[in-house]
Amino acid sequence: MKIFDTLSVTEKELDAPASIRIYLCGVTVYDDSHIGHARTIIVFDTLRRFLESQGVRVKLIQNFTDVDDKIINRARTENVSADKISSRYIANYFEGFDSLNVKRADLYPKATEHIAEMISLIQGLVGKGFAYVSANGVYFAVSKFTEYGKLSKKKIDELISGARVEVDDTKKDPLDFALWKFAEDEPGWDSPWGHGRPGWHIECSAMSLKYLGSDFEIHGGGRDLIFPHHENEIAQSESYTGKNFAKIWMHVGMVTINGEKMSKSLGNTKSVDFVLKKWGPNIVRLFCLSGHYSKPIDYSEDLLKETIIKWRQVENCYYELILSDDGAADINDEKIAREAVKETEKEFTEALGSDFNTSLATSAFFKLVKTANQIAASEHLVRSIADIVLPAFEQMLDVLGLSVVRVSPEEKSKINDLINRRNMLRIQKDFHGADAIRKEISDMGIVLIDHKRRTIWMRQEKIGADG
């Protein structure tokens, strides 16, 4: 498959070897995760699901930054340990992302558990002359890495004139960034240079090199990490190993809220907890995959509401398929179904294989839903046709990480009993009685669909925004 690489600014072939290594920059655990984090993580989760569906073994590593000024500040404010803060938000992370049907990564390494690796990396850099010790810490000497700026396409002299870099007289160059910061307070660790904490960028270099080695296939994250985070990671890692760090840099666009940047200061962040409660996992995932991953997407109520309608069609389709009954298949319908499945699978796979075009892939999927619903509407959706469509339908749902709410066998037979009673009453023209049963069924979260010959039903996911 092909993926756009930020570094070379071209689509690069990911020559699908037996296994693909992915390092995804995760979150700093100082607050609840939000929809922006969710988009990046859902994109990579879906990518992983797609690759796996193609028979590729994926090794996915996603870190937690659990040592950072924001965490420490929060710990001070609440008068608890930094560890308490980070573990609280790691728990929050898993609660949210498990609910979003995100498959667990192979490993979630934490910065605090890799201090030794970071120290040895820094030692290596100091030894090779890429880093130096100043009064405040150990710094990476940007001027020593001649390719600095290659990812973010920045020129070193322009960066300097940018003048928005932190003022620190102990640095040799304003652009130099901290690998290790001296600090007497907690949390801190002893190092060959003094007590302190690692800088942010070094953790990802240390952990990705440890678990994936150098020149791994994909390094990913949000677009906002391109500079300085990923730029600095490249500088450190390539200076240390002398080898290429990652083959492809894949960056996910930002989520805006009603066209505005989402930020704490504007107070418009949408937490994962919030969007889950309001829209549920399927709508959120569909929303996050609705545009090309590299472009920004805008969170707006109207768009999300539109997504609910699409999701209802999928639910409807699913229940039409599983509740189809025996009967002779119309030859023509069977042909239509077969061709639709073949067509859709091709489009779906090609779209995802071509720079992971989830927008195109989902529209292909919706075409199959439409076809199935058309056959159902003409009363021709019999078991043998459903059997043609269902495997492809379920497979694509799974790649997209979507999941229709199912019904237990007990509920199923109860529903069928109620439907039979209702249909009896309808024949007797006792519509009051029939409507009362419909109400009873509806209270179970089930919607009835009256066809000419029979009545089927579907379980609709409860969506907060539906009220």
Place this chain on the structure above:
RNA sequence: GGUGAGGUGGCAGAGCGGCUAUGCGUUCGCCUGCAGAGCGAAUCUAUAGGGGUUCGAAUCCCUUCCUCACCUCCA
């Protein structure tokens, strides 16, 4: 100011030299005891403006205008 990404029908969003997706919306139908869901038909030939290149451009080139992101911690 620098760097990058973009500007496509009422909206969302693909296409990246010829066949102009797809979905939502809107209108009218079908179905139904009613309702919901679904289905059908219609609507919508849109590609920021101006120049080129080409037999042919939303797609390539030039130019103008505009938007967004990043350049500080940030997914």
